[in-house]
Amino acid sequence: MFKNAIVRKPGKSLVNGLTSANLGKPGYDKALTQHAGYVAALKKCGVEVTVLEADERFPDSVFVEDTAVVTARCAIITNPGAAGRKGEEVAIKEVLTSFYDNIEHIQPPGTLDGGDVMMVGNHFYTGLSARTNREGAAQFTRILKKYGCTGSAVPLKKVLHLKTGLAYLENNNLMAAGEFIDLPLFKRFNKIVIDESESYSANCIWVNGVVIMPAGFETTKAAVEIAGYQVLTVDVSEFRKLDGGVSCMSLRF
Numbered sequence: 164m165f166k167n168a169i170v171r172k173p174g175k176s177l178v179n180g181l182t183s184a185n186l187g188k189p190g191y192d193k194a195l196t197q198h199a200g201y202v203a204a205l206k207k208c209g210v211e212v213t214v215l216e217a218d219e220r221f222p223d224s225v226f227v228e229d230t231a232v233v234t235a236r237c238a239i240i241t242n243p244g245a246a247g248r249k250g251e252e253v254a255i256k257e258v259l260t261s262f263y264d265n266i267e268h269i270q271p272p273g274t275l276d277g278g279d280v281m282m283v284g285n286h287f288y289t290g291l292s293a294r295t296n297r298e299g300a301a302q303f304t305r306i307l308k309k310y311g312c313t314g315s316a317v318p319l320k321k322v323l324h325l326k327t328g329l330a331y332l333e334n335n336n337l338m339a340a341g342e343f344i345d346l347p348l349f350k351r352f353n354k355i356v357i358d359e360s361e362s363y364s365a366n367c368i369w370v371n372g373v374v375i376m377p378a379g380f381e382t383t384k385a386a387v388e389i390a391g392y393q394v395l396t397v398d399v400s401e402f403r404k405l406d407g408g409v410s411c412m413s414l415r416f
Contacts, residue, residue, distance in 0.1 A: 244294030290325025366408030
């Protein structure tokens with residue numbers, strides 16, 4: 164069960180964020196409203212939400228998940244793979260020192276984005292992507308071993324981050340889209356298969372028994388409900404324009 168979440172408000176510089184989505188520029192005012200709705204959804208799940216002020220130096224800093232990996236035993240400060248995001252992790256470390264005694268770091272030349280990490284109990288899957296390299300994944304696995312956890316690498320072919328197409332919903336249930344549907348590495352899971360037309364909805368989060376997912380994907384929502392979960396939907400259209408999703412906007416622990 165999660166007790167805490169950390170989020171950061173989007174800044175006006177959001178319009179200059181990194182993207183390959185080709186969905187147009189995000190609207191700042193609309194993004195603020197959507198972010199507030201996201202925070203409200205987290206609170207409905209019973210977590211205490213720490214809301215950080217916007218950091219205009221970093222257009223993508225609303226996506227706090229990429230700056231750290233938070234576990235039950237330690238926090239691991241990442242080294243983001245995109246050059247324009249270097250430095251975001253410094254501020255998040257300052258916040259996490261209030262919650263963790265054990266803080267570790269990914270060191271250059273290793274790179275790691277938190278969006279490439281999926282936690283399944285004490286095992287962590289790490290996507291090898293344009294943002295996370297083999298050295299970063301290897302460092303991450305070595306750190307995990309210090310705390311009694313394990314890790315394995317997952318080469319990515321198409322998606323930006325591992326959790327672009329995967330979401331672990333606890334109880335051995337896994338949402339999967341695209342290249343992950345038939346991947347042998349995940350054959351042991353009960354899969355909720357996401358149709359290609361709704362692949363964006365694969366990026367969602369389990370928070371204390373509730374699944375928070377993007378609004379507008381009714382087929383996926385129905386499948387998750389049939390699997391036995393309560394679902395909360397949030398409008399994240401402006402963050403989708405920056406290749407961001409529901410998991411990207413919070414650290415949950």
